[in-house]
Amino acid sequence: xxxxxxxxxxxxxxxxxxxxxxxxxxxxxxxxxxxxxxxxxxxxxxxxxxxxxxxxxxxxxxxxxxxxxxxxxxxxxxxxxxxxxxxxxxxxxxxxxxxxxxxxxxxxxxxxxxxxxxxxxxxxxxxxxxxxxxxxxxxxxxxxxxxxxxxxxxxxxxxxxxxxxxxxxxxxxxxxxxxxxxxxxxxxxxxxxxxxxxxxxxxxxxxxxxxxxxxxxxxxxxxxxxxxxxxxxxxxxxxxxxxxxxxxxxxxxxxxxxxxxxxxxxxxxxxxxxxxxxxxxxxxxxxxxxxxxxxxxxxxxxxxxxxxxxxxxxxxxxxxxxxxxxxxxxxxxxxxx
Amino acid sequence: xxxxxxxxxxxxxxxxxxxxxxxxxxxxxxxxxxxxxxxxxxxxxxxxxxxxxxxxxxxxxxxxxxxxxxxxxxxxxxxxxxxxxxxxxxxxxxxxxxxxxxxxxxxxxxxxxxxxxxxxxxxxxxxxxxxxxxxxxxxxxxxxxxxxxxxxxxxxxxxxxxxxxxxxxxxxxxxxxxxxxxxxxxxxxxxxxxxxxxxxxxxxxxxxxxxxxxxxxxxxxxxxxxxxxxxxxxxxxxxxxxxxxxxxxxxxxxxxxxxxxxxxxxxxxxxxxxxxxxxxxxxxxxxxxxxxxxxxxxxxxxxxxxxxxxxxxxxxxxxxxxxxxxxxxxxxxxxxx
DNA sequence: TTGTAAGCGTTATCAA
DNA sequence: TTGATAACGCTTACAA
Numbered sequence: 001x002x003x004x005x006x007x008x009x010x011x012x013x014x015x016x017x018x019x020x021x022x023x024x025x026x027x028x029x030x031x032x033x034x035x036x037x038x039x040x041x042x043x044x045x046x047x048x049x050x051x052x053x054x055x056x057x058x059x060x061x062x063x064x065x066x067x068x069x070x071x072x073x074x075x076x077x078x079x080x081x082x083x084x085x086x087x088x089x090x091x092x093x094x095x096x097x098x099x100x101x102x103x104x105x106x107x108x109x110x111x112x113x114x115x116x117x118x119x120x121x122x123x124x125x126x127x128x129x130x131x132x133x134x135x136x137x138x139x140x141x142x143x144x145x146x147x148x149x150x151x152x153x154x155x156x157x158x159x160x161x162x163x164x165x166x167x168x169x170x171x172x173x174x175x176x177x178x179x180x181x182x183x184x185x186x187x188x189x190x191x192x193x194x195x196x197x198x199x200x201x202x203x204x205x206x207x208x209x210x211x212x213x214x215x216x217x218x219x220x221x222x223x224x225x226x227x228x229x230x231x232x233x234x235x236x237x238x239x240x241x242x243x244x245x246x247x248x249x250x251x252x253x254x255x256x257x258x259x260x261x262x263x264x265x266x267x268x269x270x271x272x273x274x275x276x277x278x279x280x281x282x283x284x285x286x287x288x289x290x291x292x293x294x295x296x297x298x299x300x301x302x303x304x305x306x307x308x309x310x311x312x313x314x315x316x317x318x319x320x321x322x323x324x325x326x327x328x329x330x331x332x333x334x335x336x337x
Numbered sequence: 338x339x340x341x342x343x344x345x346x347x348x349x350x351x352x353x354x355x356x357x358x359x360x361x362x363x364x365x366x367x368x369x370x371x372x373x374x375x376x377x378x379x380x381x382x383x384x385x386x387x388x389x390x391x392x393x394x395x396x397x398x399x400x401x402x403x404x405x406x407x408x409x410x411x412x413x414x415x416x417x418x419x420x421x422x423x424x425x426x427x428x429x430x431x432x433x434x435x436x437x438x439x440x441x442x443x444x445x446x447x448x449x450x451x452x453x454x455x456x457x458x459x460x461x462x463x464x465x466x467x468x469x470x471x472x473x474x475x476x477x478x479x480x481x482x483x484x485x486x487x488x489x490x491x492x493x494x495x496x497x498x499x500x501x502x503x504x505x506x507x508x509x510x511x512x513x514x515x516x517x518x519x520x521x522x523x524x525x526x527x528x529x530x531x532x533x534x535x536x537x538x539x540x541x542x543x544x545x546x547x548x549x550x551x552x553x554x555x556x557x558x559x560x561x562x563x564x565x566x567x568x569x570x571x572x573x574x575x576x577x578x579x580x581x582x583x584x585x586x587x588x589x590x591x592x593x594x595x596x597x598x599x600x601x602x603x604x605x606x607x608x609x610x611x612x613x614x615x616x617x618x619x620x621x622x623x624x625x626x627x628x629x630x631x632x633x634x635x636x637x638x639x640x641x642x643x644x645x646x647x648x649x650x651x652x653x654x655x656x657x658x659x660x661x662x663x664x665x666x667x668x669x670x671x672x673x674x
Numbered sequence: 675t676t677g678t679a680a681g682c683g684t685t686a687t688c689a690a
Numbered sequence: 691t692t693g694a695t696a697a698c699g700c701t702t703a704c705a706a
Binding site: 004005048050051052053054055057058061063065072073074076078079080082083086090095096097098099100110113114116117118119139142143256259260282283286287288289 | 341342385387388389390391392394395398400402409410411413415416417419420423427432433434435436437447450451453454455456476479480593596597619620623624625626
């Protein structure tokens with residue numbers, strides 16, 4: 001009885017030929033006789049031979065594995081982005097080693113180290129919301145492992161990025177609220193170490209400025225991107241006098257939380273208070289009330305990042321400066337504002 | 338200049354010792370002098386040495402990679418289950434090779450083949466909704482690769498499974514509708530090749546029987562588990578005369594679609610028609626109206642499956658019969674019925 | 675305590 | 691057209 005999977009050695013032995021010949025036959029080289037080739041192929045099929053990718057990786061110094069680190073699988077943005085990534089990478093013969101950081105810097109570092117040992121051919125990553133130290137990214141960089149950031153990028157290192165126009169999206173969202181007559185517009189902001197938080201905050205501020213609405217810092221509170229924090233912050237906003245008449249949130253999840261809190265108050269959406277989110281998660285259309293939000297091309301972000309990564313891998317010696325792709329957002333008007 | 342990553346050979350050369358000694362020093366063996374060990378460790382750290390997991394895999398015939406195949410990342414059930422899987426597997430030193438089948442049998446087979454070549458140590462899988470041929474699972478089985486099914490299991494092969502009590506959940510859901518006075522209860526069923534569809538359908542039927550409500554086959558239509566199909570089927574139900582006064586759906590997504598269709602009619606939920614889903618996705622609480630549904634311990638399902646898989650891997654020669662773990666569901670009553 | 679060498683499954687170079 | 695053989699980076703008897 002055999003111990004492990006069939007190897008070319010097994011086939012060579014059975015056929016009384018050398019492993020070199022088997023290897024060539026299997027890969028369809030033309031310097032092997034038709035008879036030999038047929039014999040090898042038939043036996044390989046009969047024995048359900050599958051080449052050992054591990055051995056191949058060792059020889060080629062290339063694993064065809066791509067590492068992905070995202071904050072969390074349950075965040076719809078990333079579920080969709082990964083789908084886009086896989087579509088492109090699978091079609092190009094890559095496997096995906098995926099892990100989530102759970103928004104933990106420590107986990108992110110651990111994952112990075114594991115990927116380095118795994119000898120991934122490339123990395124697509126979106127930082128955890130608490131990442132402020134970037135040494136682990138520099139490790140990747142020094143090793144020459146191609147790396148693409150999506151959505152939450154690191155600006156301390158020179159690297160390709162795929163983002164959306166956060167500033168413009170936030171500007172449009174805020175201006176939409178202004179155009180519908182709102183004047184006391186609050187902002188549930190994101191963690192300040194993420195550039196998307198800053199950009200969305202700036203878009204919000206500049207829209208106010210353009211329409212000569214004074215900026216009131218009491219109307220901006222940072223959340224941690226969760227529904228729960230949206231709820232808690234909305235509670236604080238309701239205690240301000242006079243209350244805001246509109247909320248722009250850094251993400252849909254925070255908007256859901258804020259809406260829950262408003263439902264518990266006497267205020268009606270959008271009669272008394274409007275709310276606009278960011279991302280356009282699949283469910284934002286069916287919540288109560290359907291959420292006005294900024295849609296992001298999540299699937300496309302994944303596709304674009306994957307294609308950039310493949311280019312980087314194929315192109316030997318990819319050198320900075322790298323490209324930052326900025327995709328467009330789109331205001332989706334529903335009932336909430 | 339170096340070409341690839343640092344190897345033990347590089348360290349051995351620099352220190353004028355053998356690779357065997359370096360290897361032992363690195364792994365903290367006690368048959369190496371303190372001085373040598375320190376020198377090796379220091380240099381390894383200085384050079385940011387990371388062992389080549391590929392080479393290790395080849396030697397050990399073990400990759401520490403686990404394959405996961407799920408129907409889709411965007412299905413909240415799987416996002417949560419994967420989180421549970423990763424929690425357990427990461428803590429045990431495994432990496433996750435994840436791919437989605439996109440509900441395609443063909444993709445599922447392709448993924449399986451890729452995993453076989455990758456020499457994964459184990460597989461956790463949930464079948465695509467169109468899988469009716471199980472030869473690819475038999476391939477895995479024959480190779481002795483430990484495999485655990487979650488949620489959508491294959492009953493044609495002897496294998497461990499982690500499921501929820503679909504029958505009981507469906508029974509409780511239906512009985513709840515009966516207890517609230519409903520009598521004309523329709524069922525949006527799942528694809529019949531998935532055992533969960535059959536079990537949930539049987540739970541529905543038996544609840545009717547228990548309460549002497551005649552089964553009407555016009556009130557059962559199969560969906561493909563998407564929101565869209567829920568919408569289309571609800572449309573058909575509305576054309577039946579008299580209309581059903583309640584709907585039990587095989588999954589939350591189908592319920593969302595049905596609700597959208599009802600919103601477009603003159604019927605009010607739950608006054609005119611009740612609806613109960615299955616899974617308790619995170620958003621089911623915040624849609625309009627909040628959905629009564631059967632909650633599944635999705636994260637726990639992942640954890641349990643991962644632990645079973647590890648047991649299988651550790652335990653040489655795991656032999657059938659394998660365990661099928663059935664977790665409990667829970668009726669979550671909200672406003673929809 | 676250290677080193678030599680075989681082996682893991684494959685590819686690739688060079689001879690035969 | 692085929693076959694030895696070194697190499698990929700590491701572990702592990704076994705020898706020194």
